[in-house]
Amino acid sequence: MNSGADEYDVVVLGAGPVGENLADRARAAGLSTAIVESELVGGECAYWACVPSKALLRPVIARAEARRTPGARQGAEAPLDVAAVLAHRDAFVSNWKDDGQVGWLDSAGIDLVRGHGRLVEPCRVAVTQPDGQERFLVARHAVAVCTGSRAALPPLPGLAEARPWTSREATSSSTVPRRLAVVGGGVVAAEMATAWSALGSEVTMLIRGPGLLERMEAFAGELVAESLAEAGVKIRTGTSATAVRRDGAQGPVTLTLDGGETVEADEVLFATGRAPRTDDLGLETVGLTPGGWLDVDDTCRVRNVPGGWLYAAGDVNHRALLTHQGKYQARIAGAAIGARAQGVPLLETDRWGAHAATADHGAVPQVVFTDPEVGAVGLTAEQAEAEGRSIRVVDYDMGQVSGAALYADGYRGRARMIVDLDRGHLIGVTFVGPGVGELLHSATVAVAGEVPIERLWHAVPSFPTVSEVWLRLLEAYRG
The missing domain is CATH 3.50.50.60 (FAD/NAD(P)-binding domain)
Incomplete structure (x- = not known):
C-alpha cells in the first residue's frame, strides 16, 4: 500500500487556520505532519473572510465612534478615504500572498504539499499538484479534514x-x-x-x-x-x-x-449560507457521502469510520461555523490524535476535558462587527426554553451605564443574561452596543466556567467602564 508514497504520522487536508492549528498540535505531540493546500496557506479567514472584512470595517466603526465623541466629532464628518481603506485591507491580507504563512509552517516543522488532496483508501491521500503530477501521502495515525466551507448559492434562474x-x-x-x-x-x-x-x-x-x-x-x-x-x-x-x-x-x-x-x-x-467543501475529497472511498457535513464526536473524530483514523475540524463538521471555534476544535483534535498515537487512554465523554470540545455545545462566542457591535455567547432565551430549561432572563439598557455614557454620546445598546435557575449559573449572554466585542470574553469565561451567579458578585468591574453593565445585571437579578 505504501509503495511510492511519503509516510507521515498525520496528514491534514486544508491549510486554513483550523488545519494549521491541528497540524501544530500534532507536531507538538511529536508526530510528523504534512498539510495539503490547493489555494493560499492561511485559508478563507485570512484572505476572504474574517481578516479582510474586519480591516474594511475598522475605519467605519472608528469614524462612527468619533462622531459620537465631543471634540472629535467635527474631524469625523468627512467621507472615508476609500483608497486608504482598501489599501489597509490589502495590507492585512498581504496582497493575497501567503509567504508569511508558509514561513510559519516551515518554522513549526510542518511539511507543505501544494495541490488538491483526496482520499483514495483508508489513511492514503492522493495529491494532484499544480503541475498535474500526482503525489501520494500515507498517514500512520490520522488524516484530518479541515477544508472549511464555501458560500452556498440558491438555484435561481440566471x-x-x-x-x-x-x-x-x-x-x-x-x-x-x-x-x-x-x-x-x-x-x-x-x-x-x-x-x-x-x-x-x-x-x-x-x-x-x-x-x-x-x-x-x-x-x-x-x-x-x-x-x-x-x-x-x-x-x-x-x-x-x-x-x-x-x-x-x-x-x-x-x-x-x-x-x-x-x-x-x-x-x-x-x-x-455556507456549504461544506467535502464534495471532491474521496469520502466515498471510505464509506462516507461526498458533499455533506462530517459527523464527529467530541474529539473531532469522524463517526462510523472503521479504525478511527479520520478526523474533521472546523466548518466541515457543522458544529460551529466560526474560525475561533474551529481553531479550538483543532487544538482538541490535535491533542487527541497525539494521545492516541502514544497509547494514552482518553475520556471522550469527560466534559471540559483536555480531549473534548465541550464548548461547542453551549459556550460558543461570536462578535458581529456592525455599528453597534453584537457580542453573544451560549444560548438565547428562545433556545434555552426550547431545551426545557428553567431560566430567568435579565435585561439592561447599556446606555444607563456610566462608562457607556462616557464612551459615546447617546450610547444605545442592550445587555441580556440568561440564568439557569436549576444550576445557578449563566448559560447565555448577549451585548449590543459600541465596543461590546471586547466585553464578550468575560461573558465567555462565566458561561464556560459555569461560574455560580453569586460568585460573580465578587468579580468587581472597574469604574467607569462599560463593564459595569455586569453589576447592573446582577443588581437587577437580585431585585
Whole structure:
C-alpha cells in the first residue's frame, strides 16, 4: 500500500487556520505532519473572510465612534478615504500572498504539499499538484479534514450568468459599486452592508425572514437594523429573489422578487449560507457521502469510520461555523490524535476535558462587527426554553451605564443574561452596543466556567467602564 508514497504520522487536508492549528498540535505531540493546500496557506479567514472584512470595517466603526465623541466629532464628518481603506485591507491580507504563512509552517516543522488532496483508501491521500503530477501521502495515525466551507448559492434562474458577489468578492473588491444589493440577513450580510454603505454604496438588503441576525436575540437584529437604516441602507424583510439577470458583461444586475417587483443594482451579494467543501475529497472511498457535513464526536473524530483514523475540524463538521471555534476544535483534535498515537487512554465523554470540545455545545462566542457591535455567547432565551430549561432572563439598557455614557454620546445598546435557575449559573449572554466585542470574553469565561451567579458578585468591574453593565445585571437579578 505504501509503495511510492511519503509516510507521515498525520496528514491534514486544508491549510486554513483550523488545519494549521491541528497540524501544530500534532507536531507538538511529536508526530510528523504534512498539510495539503490547493489555494493560499492561511485559508478563507485570512484572505476572504474574517481578516479582510474586519480591516474594511475598522475605519467605519472608528469614524462612527468619533462622531459620537465631543471634540472629535467635527474631524469625523468627512467621507472615508476609500483608497486608504482598501489599501489597509490589502495590507492585512498581504496582497493575497501567503509567504508569511508558509514561513510559519516551515518554522513549526510542518511539511507543505501544494495541490488538491483526496482520499483514495483508508489513511492514503492522493495529491494532484499544480503541475498535474500526482503525489501520494500515507498517514500512520490520522488524516484530518479541515477544508472549511464555501458560500452556498440558491438555484435561481440566471444567477450563474449574473456573476454575483459571494463573501469572497465582497471582502476583496477593489472598487466601490454605486448600488449594491445584499441578499440575506445574517452576519456576512449585516457586516458587508455596514462596510460598503460607509464606503459610498447605495445598499439595499433583501431578507427572506422578518429581520436581521435571526439566530441571535431579537433585539440584536433590531438595533443593528435601526442603525443601518439611519446610515441610509434600505432594508426589505419578508421578500425573496426568484430570478437574477445581468445586462451585458459590465451592465447592471436586475433581481426579480417573489411579488414580481424588480430591484436593480450594479453588484449583488448573496450571503445565503455556507456549504461544506467535502464534495471532491474521496469520502466515498471510505464509506462516507461526498458533499455533506462530517459527523464527529467530541474529539473531532469522524463517526462510523472503521479504525478511527479520520478526523474533521472546523466548518466541515457543522458544529460551529466560526474560525475561533474551529481553531479550538483543532487544538482538541490535535491533542487527541497525539494521545492516541502514544497509547494514552482518553475520556471522550469527560466534559471540559483536555480531549473534548465541550464548548461547542453551549459556550460558543461570536462578535458581529456592525455599528453597534453584537457580542453573544451560549444560548438565547428562545433556545434555552426550547431545551426545557428553567431560566430567568435579565435585561439592561447599556446606555444607563456610566462608562457607556462616557464612551459615546447617546450610547444605545442592550445587555441580556440568561440564568439557569436549576444550576445557578449563566448559560447565555448577549451585548449590543459600541465596543461590546471586547466585553464578550468575560461573558465567555462565566458561561464556560459555569461560574455560580453569586460568585460573580465578587468579580468587581472597574469604574467607569462599560463593564459595569455586569453589576447592573446582577443588581437587577437580585431585585
